[in-house]
Amino acid sequence: MKIFTGIKPTNKLHLGNYFGALMPTIALQEEHEVLMMIADLHAITVPQIPAELKETILLTAATYLACGVDLQRTIMFQQSAVPAHSELAWILGSVAKMGELERMIQYKDKVTIKGESVSVGLFNYPVLMAADILLYQIEAVPVGVDQKQHLELTRALAERFNKDFGPAFLLPKPLISKEAAKIMGLDDPSIKMSKSAPNPKNYLGLLDSADEIATKIKAAVTDSEPTITADPNRAGVYNLLTIFSLASKRSIDSIAHEYQDQGTKKFKDDLTTAVIELLTPIQASITQHLANQTELIELLAEQSERARLIANKTLVKAKEMVGLLIG
Ligand code: TYM
Numbered sequence: 588m589k590i591f592t593g594i595k596p597t598n599k600l601h602l603g604n605y606f607g608a609l610m611p612t613i614a615l616q617e618e619h620e621v622l623m624m625i626a627d628l629h630a631i632t633v634p635q636i637p638a639e640l641k642e643t644i645l646l647t648a649a650t651y652l653a654c655g656v657d658l659q660r661t662i663m664f665q666q667s668a669v670p671a672h673s674e675l676a677w678i679l680g681s682v683a684k685m686g687e688l689e690r691m692i693q694y695k696d697k698v699t700i701k702g703e704s705v706s707v708g709l710f711n712y713p714v715l716m717a718a719d720i721l722l723y724q725i726e727a728v729p730v731g732v733d734q735k736q737h738l739e740l741t742r743a744l745a746e747r748f749n750k751d752f753g754p755a756f757l758l759p760k761p762l763i764s765k766e767a768a769k770i771m772g773l774d775d776p777s778i779k780m781s782k783s784a785p786n787p788k789n790y791l792g793l794l795d796s797a798d799e800i801a802t803k804i805k806a807a808v809t810d811s812e813p814t815i816t817a818d819p820n821r822a823g824v825y826n827l828l829t830i831f832s833l834a835s836k837r838s839i840d841s842i843a844h845e846y847q848d849q850g851t852k853k854f855k856d857d858l859t860t861a862v863i864e865l866l867t868p869i870q871a872s873i874t875q876h877l878a879n880q881t882e883l884i885e886l887l888a889e890q891s892e893r894a895r896l897i898a899n900k901t902l903v904k905a906k907e908m909v910g911l912l913i914g
Contacts, residue, residue, distance in 0.1 A: 590615050591725040591759070593624035593666070593716070595782075596643040597635065600650055601790035602862070603780035606767035606833045607731030613655045615729070621661040622723055622894065623651055625887075628666045628673065628715060632708035645883055646873070650793060653872035658890065666719065668891035671898035675718035676711065678905055679744050682751070683714050687743070692736055717741040721756040722898040728759050732768040733779060735761050752908040755901070767833055773807040776822035791830070794870060797863050804859045815854050817843035827858055834861040 592612045594604055615621055625647045630640060644665060651663050666672050688694065691713050697703045716737050720728055721744075728738055738761040745756035770780045772789040780790045788803050795803070809823040817839050819825050825839075831854075832839045846854040876883060906913055 588615075588619045588726045589724060590619050590621045590727050590729065590762075591624070591720050591723055592622075592729050593626040593629070593719055594647060595626045595630045596640065596647040597630050597633075598643070598782040599792045599794050600647070601780055601782060601792050602830060602834075603731065603767075603770035603790065604782075605654065605793060606770055606830075607764060608729055609651070609654050610833075611729040611762065611764050611767070613661075616657055616660045622725075623656060623661055623663045624719060624894075625651075625663075625665045626716075626719070629712060632706055632712050644887075645877065645880060648883055648887055649873045649876035650869075652876050653869045658886070662890055662893050662897075663887075664891040664894040665887050668888065669722075669895045669898050671722055671895065671902040672715065672718050675722055675898075675902055675905060676715040678909060679717050679721070679748070680711060680714045682744055682748050683717075683740075687740060688713060691740070693733075713737045713740045714744070717744045720759050721745055722901045723894075724757045724901065725759045726757065727762040729762040729764070731770075731779075732763050735763065748905070748908075752905075755905050755908055766829060766839075770830065771822060771826040773803055773826075776808060776826045791862060793866060794873070795866070797867075800862050800866070801859045804855050804862070807855070809851055813850065814848060815843055815846040815851070827855070831858045831861055834858075834865045 590612060592608050594600065594608060600609075612621060612623060625644055627640065627644050630643075648663065648665075652658075656663050688710055693712070694705070694710060697705050697709070713736075717740060720738075720741050728734075730738065738759065742758045745758050748755055772778045772780050772784060773791065774784075774786050774788045778784075778789075782790065784790055788806050791800060791803060804827070807823065807827060809827070810821055812821065812824075815824060815828070817825065817828055828839045828842055831837075831842050835842070846857070903913060
């Protein structure tokens with residue numbers, strides 16, 4: 588199977604990104620062909636600081652490597668270094684309908700609900716995402732559940748293009764982890780853990796120090812029941828159990844059973860230890876990769892060239908199909 592995923596290099600990655608997308612994708616690289624993209628063109632659809640973006644792109648590359656991306660098996664590349672993404676997005680933008688983009692949850696949330704003024708890039712965001720995936724003839728896309736609608740649009744655009752112009756694209760499926768589809772915020776378990784959350788106590792960042800992790804887990808919202816039970820209706824406790832389970836590779840039920848009568852404090856202390864044990868080696872490896880920026884930049888350029896060769900084949904085919912003259 589051919590697998591693709593992408594992460595926006597905005598702020599710092601958190602455990603939701605790790606469990607929802609990074610870990611499941613990396614687990615597939617043993618047996619499948621995998622492409623992992625740094626979605627820097629998506630990152631500029633909202634206001635950002637240019638000098639910081641450069642750093643975050645490198646940090647994201649270092650994070651991919653630290654989390655186990657094996658460049659013998661996986662292509663890890665930078666979206667903006669492969670111009671075919673922008674070109675195919677333009678073509679697909681002529682296939683997509685305004686109404687379908689207006690129905691996208693993230694756009695609707697910002698514009699219709701919050702009344703924000705957004706960039707045209709943000710409106711077109713899902714079309715670029717469709718181009719990302721369709722260029723590589725991908726079968727499965729490991730993502731969190733928040734990206735499901737984008738995958739549905741990707742399939743709809745591919746289907747329409749194939750029907751109107753001929754078979755150019757494979758229809759990709761989302762691969763959504765049952766356990767990690769949506770890791771919730773620690774400060775408010777009714778909303779997802781998010782990089783853009785205003786309260787840093789919402790998320791556990793991959794770069795958080797042991798102290799920060801301890802403080803955030805201590806402050807995590809639970810409920811007034813003293814026992815630990817694996818009840819999805821107890822959103823706060825269930826979210827912590829999910830994180831504990833994913834960090835320690837144990838089942839939710841066995842953890843709930845062990846901590847049932849030990850009190851929330853002991854449960855949170857041991858969860859803190861599990862998260863620190865997971866993140867300590869990753870953090871050390873990120874630091875190591877970042878220490879040699881020149882090497883990292885060269886690596887990204889080399890990897891992006893590999894992606895470019897694959898992407899251009901599909902782009903040329905799509906251009907020919909819509910009737911663009913190719914000299
Ligand atoms: P981004 O950067 O917002 O998130 C990266 C990945 O992390 C997942 N995720 C979560 N999973 C579980 N629980 C959470 N709380 C949580 N928060 C985030 C996201 O679902 C995503 O899989 N549009 C994409 C980037 C992208 C992309 C692509 C992805 C660009 N092109 C092509 C797949 C294929 C995004 O904003 O991801």
